[in-house]
Structures are given as structure tokens and as C-alpha cells.
Amino acid sequence: MTLLLGCIADDFTGATDLANNLVRAGMRVVQTIGVPAQPLAAEVDAVVVALKSRTIAPADAVAQSLEALAWLRAQGARQIYFKYCSTFDSTPAGNIGPVTEALMDALGCDFTIATPAFPDNKRTVFKGYLFAGDVLLNESGMEKHPLTPMTDPNLVRVLQAQTKRRVGLIDHRVVARGAAAILECIAALRAEGVGIAIVDAVSNEDLLRLGPALAGMPLVTAGSGVAIGLPANFGIAPSASAAALPASGGLGAVVSGSCSLATNRQVQAFIAAGRPALAIDPLRIAGGVDVAAEALAWAEPLLKDGPVLVYSTAGSDAVKSVQGQLGVEEAGAMVERTIAAIARGLVERGVRRLVVAGGETSGACVQALGIAQMQIGAQIDPGVPWCHAQAEAAGGAGLHITLKSGNFGGDDFFTKAFTFLE
Ligand SMILES: Nc1ncnc2c1ncn2[C@@H]1O[C@H](COP(=O)(O)OP(=O)(O)O)[C@@H](O)[C@H]1O
Numbered sequence: 001m002t003l004l005l006g007c008i009a010d011d012f013t014g015a016t017d018l019a020n021n022l023v024r025a026g027m028r029v030v031q032t033i034g035v036p037a038q039p040l041a042a043e044v045d046a047v048v049v050a051l052k053s054r055t056i057a058p059a060d061a062v063a064q065s066l067e068a069l070a071w072l073r074a075q076g077a078r079q080i081y082f083k084y085c086s087t088f089d090s091t092p093a094g095n096i097g098p099v100t101e102a103l104m105d106a107l108g109c110d111f112t113i114a115t116p117a118f119p120d121n122k123r124t125v126f127k128g129y130l131f132a133g134d135v136l137l138n139e140s141g142m143e144k145h146p147l148t149p150m151t152d153p154n155l156v157r158v159l160q161a162q163t164k165r166r167v168g169l170i171d172h173r174v175v176a177r178g179a180a181a182i183l184e185c186i187a188a189l190r191a192e193g194v195g196i197a198i199v200d201a202v203s204n205e206d207l208l209r210l211g212p213a214l215a216g217m218p219l220v221t222a223g224s225g226v227a228i229g230l231p232a233n234f235g236i237a238p239s240a241s242a243a244a245l246p247a248s249g250g251l252g253a254v255v256s257g258s259c260s261l262a263t264n265r266q267v268q269a270f271i272a273a274g275r276p277a278l279a280i281d282p283l284r285i286a287g288g289v290d291v292a293a294e295a296l297a298w299a300e301p302l303l304k305d306g307p308v309l310v311y312s313t314a315g316s317d318a319v320k321s322v323q324g325q326l327g328v329e330e331a332g333a334m335v336e337r338t339i340a341a342i343a344r345g346l347v348e349r350g351v352r353r354l355v356v357a358g359g360e361t362s363g364a365c366v367q368a369l370g371i372a373q374m375q376i377g378a379q380i381d382p383g384v385p386w387c388h389a390q391a392e393a394a395g396g397a398g399l400h401i402t403l404k405s406g407n408f409g410g411d412d413f414f415t416k417a418f419t420f421l422e
């Protein structure tokens with residue numbers, strides 16, 4: 001068995017996003033939840049190890065990433081891909097730099113690239129500045145993220161603050177000239193002592209030009225976008241069969257702990273479509289009320305009539321006020337635990353098509369459901385595929401699940417996801 005690409009993702013939605021792009025480019029991919037205890041059993045081209053390491057202490061993120069690296073190397077991975085968010089999410093302490101550095105040290109490599117560009121989802125990098133849609137990162141709503149507020153759009157500066165290695169830039173004029181020019185630029189940057197280069201990319205064509213220049217680079221660090229250009233380096237071409245999943249059935253539900261602008265719109269659209277939705281209040285959880293039991297009692301009689309939504313999704317002022325009263329981490333952890341308990345309860349009550357919104361929230365839910373690995377299916381919206389998994393909460397039965405990144409998906413995502421399966 002030859003594992004071509006070994007991937008380490010810093011959150012669970014990000015992992016399915018990366019797996020989705022690899023599958024669309026023709027790779028057979030498995031996503032594992034955490035580092036597997038066993039060797040790889042399936043014949044696949046890529047494994048994405050999903051960690052929940054984006055917002056934990058840097059030393060823990062490094063330790064978990066190195067453990068994932070050791071497992072991937074033991075499976076023979078020929079190239080390592082560290083996946084972070086397309087909005088470069090990092091806490092003020094910052095995990096992207098320390099994890100990149102530790103992986104470089106472990107792999108004995110003195111150069112890698114870094115680019116969150118993902119044009120399919122309107123994330124573009126120009127002159128080292130990250131745009132989300134038509135605006136700079138720090139004007140996109142990400143400056144108000146509950147856990148990873150991004151207030152500086154200059155990625156060279158953001159990454160340099162997180163690493164001792166020198167950070168440089170491969171700018172759009174070089175990328176536009178193709179792989180040979182990119183390789184020349186890499187050689188020049190290395191000679192100047194640059195260890196990590198941010199790469200400009202404003203289109204899929206840029207990423208496809210970058211791909212061949214990364215062949216043989218031991219470590220690539222990026223959002224999911226760069227993945228579209230890597231399978232071809234291994235002689236792999238797109239194939240429809242890579243995304244086939246078992247038939248779906250069972251009850252449907254959505255749980256959402258994401259507070260992004262996109263998720264707020266998706267919650268409103270689900271309600272406007274006349275579907276049942278229940279908001280949960282973090283302050284009542286903190287006050288000792290069994291909010292999960294309440295939500296499950298609310299949902300149970302409704303499930304037979306179609307998908308329901310349970311959400312803590314709220315606007316930035318409401319989130320700030322809760323965080324002011326409970327503390328940022330405490331509020332996040334408490335809400336995640338509650339939503340995870342609700343997700344588990346829903347699956348125990350027969351839900352077999354589950355939408356989870358939010359990266360941290362997805363991590364908590366997938367762990368609570370007792371899922372060890374996921375098979376990746378077709379893309380619902382860019383970056384968000386349906387997946388299939390055996391879940392301990394379903395008595396070991398199969399479950400269709402989609403992990404929606406906070407910022408991804410059209411406004412109708414919570415209804416579209418179910419019609420897409422039918
Ligand atoms: N109403 C709320 N008040 C405070 N924190 C919240 C609220 N709702 C959700 N959270 C927390 O905010 C964080 C959202 O992060 P995440 O799930 O990664 O979403 P996203 O993908 O949008 O970043 C989680 O830790 C979640 O528990």
C-alpha cells in the first residue's frame with residue numbers, strides 16, 4: 001500500500017473541506033478522527049487526520065500534530081500537508097507558526113509554503129494580504145470571531161509573529177509565470193534564509209500553476225485550495241466514483257454552534273422556510289439548567305415531520321456579552337458540550353442525516369457521536385461534502401453527516417443539504 005499524501009488538519013470541518021478537494025481531484029481519501037491507534041486498513045491515496053488543535057495551547061497543538069505526523073510517516077506518506085483555515089484562523093498565541101516549525105524540524109526540511117487561498121470560497125491572497133470575498137480579512141466579520149479574531153490581513157506579518165523562521169512572499173507576478181518561475185523564486189528565497197513563504201493566489205489557475213512546483217516538497221502548509229493542484233503530481237486525475245457513498249435514510253437534524261455571519265444567515269433562512277428551530281441560551285447552561293435534555297424533548301415529536309434545527313448561533317454583540325459573563329473559553333466549551341450532547345441524543349433517537357455547523361462544534365459533536373473515521377461523498381457547497389460514518393451513538397450503524405465550516409455554504413444550506421441527499 002502506498003499512501004501518497006498524509007494530511008493533518010487543525011479542525012474537523014477543515015479536514016472534510018480538504019478531503020473534499022482531494023476527492024474532487026480524484027484521490028481516494030479517508031478522514032480519521034484524531035490519530036488512529038491502528039495502522040491504515042483501507043487502500044487509499046490520502047488520509048486526513050482531523051485534530052481539534054486550532055485553539056488549544058500551542059504546545060499541545062505541536063504535540064498532537066507531531067503524533068499525527070509520526071502515524072502518517074509510519075503508513076509511508078510521501079508528502080505531508082498541514083491544513084489550516086482559509087481565513088488563517090489562529091488565536092492571539094497562534095498555532096500555525098509553531099506547528100509548521102515543529103513539522104519542518106521533524107521532517108528535516110528547511111522550506112515550505114503557506115497559503116490559505118481558496119478561490120472557490122472567495123478566499124484570495126494578493127501581495128500577502130488575505131481577502132474574504134471583496135474585503136480584507138479584518139473587515140470580513142472574522143475580526144469578531146469568538147475564539148480566533150483576525151485583525152491583521154497581512155499574512156507575512158501574522159505568520160512572522162508566530163515563528164522564528166523567516167517568512168517571505170511568492171507574489172502574484174511570479175505565480176502567474178508558472179511552476180518554473182515559482183521554483184526559481186523558492187531557490188532565491190531559500191538563499192536569503194527564508195523558511196516559509198506566503199504564496200499569492202487569486203484563482204484556481206494560480207493554484208494549478210503552483211501544484212507542480214510543490215512536487216517533492218516534504219511539507220506543504222495551506223488551506224484546502226492548494227489540494228486541487230497536488231493529485232496530478234502523483235498521476236491522479238478526477239473521477240466521479242471517488243465520491244460514492246452508501247444510500248441515505250432516517251431522520252434529519254441540524255445542530256449549529258457557529259456564530260459566523262454566514263451561519264447566522266443560514267439559521268434565519270431555515271426559520272424563514274418554516275422549519276422548526278430552537279435557540280439555546282448559554283447563560284441558562286451556566287445556570288445549571290439541563291438545556292440538552294430540554295432541546296431533545298422539544299425535538300423528539302417534531303423529527304418525524306422533517307429536519308429540525310437546534311442552535312446557539314448568535315450575533316457578535318450577544319456572543320461578546322456571554323463571553324464577558326462566562327469567559328471566552330468557558331463559554332465556548334460549555335456550548336460545545338451541550339450541542340454535542342444534543343447531537344448524540346438526536347442520533348440515539350434515530351437521526352441518520354445530521355448537519356453540524358461550526359469547526360469547534362463539529363469536533364465536539366463527532367467525538368460525542370463516537371465516530372472514528374469518515375468516508376467523503378459529494379460536495380453540497382464548495383468546501384462542504386456529505387460524509388458517511390459508523391457512529392457508536394447509532395449503535396454502530398451508518399450515519400450521513402456533514403460538517404459545515406462556519407463561513408461556508410449558501411444561505412439555504414440547512415435545507416439544501418437534505419434535498420441534495422434525496
Ligand atoms: N451564543 C454563544 N455565545 C458564546 N459562545 C458561543 C455561542 N454559540 C457558540 N459559541 C461558541 O463559539 C465557538 C464557535 O466556533 P466554531 O464552532 O468553530 O464555529 P465557526 O466554524 O463559525 O468558527 C464555539 O466554541 C461555540 O461553542
Ligand SMILES: O=C(O)[C@@H](O)C(=O)COP(=O)(O)O
Nearest residue numbers: 013014017085086359405406
Ligand atoms: O478553510 C476553511 O475555511 C475551512 O476548511 C475551515 O477550516 C473552517 O473552520 P471553521 O470556520 O471553524 O468551521
